[in-house]
Amino acid sequence: MAEPGRGPEVLAALQAAAQLLDEVPGAVHQLGEDQEGELVSTLLRLHGRAAQVATVVTADAVDRGAVTKSDAVTTAQWMASRTRDGVPVEAKAIRVMASVADACQHRKNTVIGRALLKGSCSVESARTALLQADKVGPVIPTAERDEVLGWFLQIDPALGCDELTKLTRRIIDLFAPEKLSKDDETLEGTESLSWSTTATGMTRLVAELSPANAAILKEAINAKSAPRPAKPADTKDKTSKADGPDETDGANERDKTAGTSRSHSSGAAFGLHLDGDVEAAESSISSEPVRDERSPGKRRADALMDLVGAGARAAAGDGTQASAATVLLTMGLQELLAGHGATTSTGDVLDAGAARRFACTADLIPVVLGGPSQPLDVGRRERLATKAIRVAVILRDGGCTFPGCDRPPGFCEIHHVRPWWAGGETSLSNSTLLCGRHHQGVHRQGYTADIQPDRVIWDLTPGQMPGHQTGAA
Structure with a gap:
């Protein structure tokens, strides 16, 4: 039953405000630049606050039994049935609001309801907090x-929400590193890659x-997707060399014969270097760097194709493997010895097994910290297997x-x-081949092996790897 108060007035005012929104597009040209900026700020506030309030009101409707009395099977269906006037609301947004509204029915989640009432968190953050709290709670049973x-x-x-998820991984790694390892092992088993054709082809x-x-993927793409400006007047036959070798020397020769010099394998036009009068004319142009016109998304796509091409050439070549992406890992010495994970330069928290695998294959710069963030050991590129060692191991x-x-x-x-961090050398007698799946498994389980001149004998007793604790990666 409705209680006396300003509720009906507030509802009527909001309905009028919603109608007023329809007048905004026709009135924009009547506003100055500053007023237009203020309008956008107001609209964004209305957008975010409306989602928060709609979630709180829906929670109240669920509490009153309005959903169960309706024909809707779920709270999300009830909310979807309330959309009107042709204003689309994405089904995903409705599902998020409905799930938070349902969660607010539980007394254990009252803090979420209060935060939404105050407007101190977004609905998406509330949903993520609820999900992550369910993961963190079991590893800290003493915390309310x-x-x-x-x-x-x-x-x-x-x-x-990304930062909330990272916080969860940090907490789990701190209190239950073995759980983080098991969770990541499960995630690895459900990885997927798919593709589809869009309407544009x-x-x-x-x-x-x-x-x-x-x-690995993010570090590799970020390393190769930085803008690459070119100097149009003073980089003839140099730009492609500066950015690394092109696909073949023959391809470069064909480009020169055609009167052009490739500046980047991406195909972006950074200027032509032509023979004769055109080249002379270009020499008078300023030698200021020409900006890379590619969008960030395009640069990342180009970087991915470069990596795929390099991998395909390596697999089709002599079977040796180039080093993977450069990954900066930071870990405390005591945490490393205790089987905890590490943090990448992008803030991603990796479990100990993944960190140890990187130590073998990635072009890793491991920084082990002791005392007040004092570097104790900074790995060098030389710890990666040389081509000669790789060939010998393959043979x-x-x-x-x-x-x-x-x-x-391949x-x-x-x-x-x-492991290198346990004093292991990069040598034929300390190296062996493992596929990606078994390499990760070996580091997670802590298996070791006896390398003999003509074969490798594995000891599949968990926890035998130096520094590995039984039950932790």
Whole structure:
């Protein structure tokens, strides 16, 4: 039953305001630039606040039984049935608001309802906090749920749900590193990559990757997708060399014969270097760098294709494997010895098994910290296997050496039997081939091996790897 008060007046005023919004497009040209900026600010505030209030009101409707009395099966269906006047609301947004509204029915989640009432968190942040609190709660049984939710709600909503997820991984790694390892192992088993053709003829790639493999991909693409300006007047036959070797020297010669010099494999036009009078004319143009006109998305796509091309050439060549992406990992010495994970330069938290795998294959710069963030050991590139060692390991092993695996060398990585951080050397007697799947498994389980001149004998007793604790990666 409705209570007396200003409720009906507020409803009528809001309905009038909604009608007023329809007049905004026709009135925009009557506003100055400053007024237009203020209008956008007001509209954005209305947009965010409306989602918060709609969630709180829906929670009240659920509490009153309005949803169960309706024909709707779920709260989301009830909300969808309330949309009107042809204003579209995405089904995903409705599902998020409905799930938070349902969660607010539980006394254990009252802190979420209060935050939405105050407007101190977005609906998306509230949803993420609820999901992450369910993951964190079991590893900190002494913490009250309100306290755990408070940790997530203290994060600036502008940072997005990504920061909330990272906080969860940090907490789990701190209190239960073995759980983080098991969770990531499960995620690795459900990874997927698919593609589809869009209406414009483009192909859309959709990948769901575990944190470790996502870190490799992000670091590799970020390293190769920075803007690459060119100097039109003084870089003839130099730009492609400066950015690294092109596909073939023959291709460069064909370009020169045609009167052009490739500046980048991406195909972006950074200026032509032509013979004769045109080249003379260009020499008078300023030598200021020409900006890279590619969008960030295009640069990342180009970087991905460069990486795929390099991998395909390596797989079709002599079977050796180039180093992976450069990954900066930071970890405390005691945390490393205790089996905890590490943090990448982008803030991603990796479990210990993934960090140890990176130590074998990635062009890794591991920074082990002790005391007040004092670097104790900074790894060097020389710890990666040289081409000669790779060839020798390939000739000896012939492929993945894990029992029962038949993956060929082109699908394998060099594994340090005694890890580099435990004093292991980069040598033939300390290296063996493992496919990506078994390489990760070896580091997670802590397996070790006996490398003999003509074969590798694995000891599949968990926890035998130096520095590995039984039950932790």
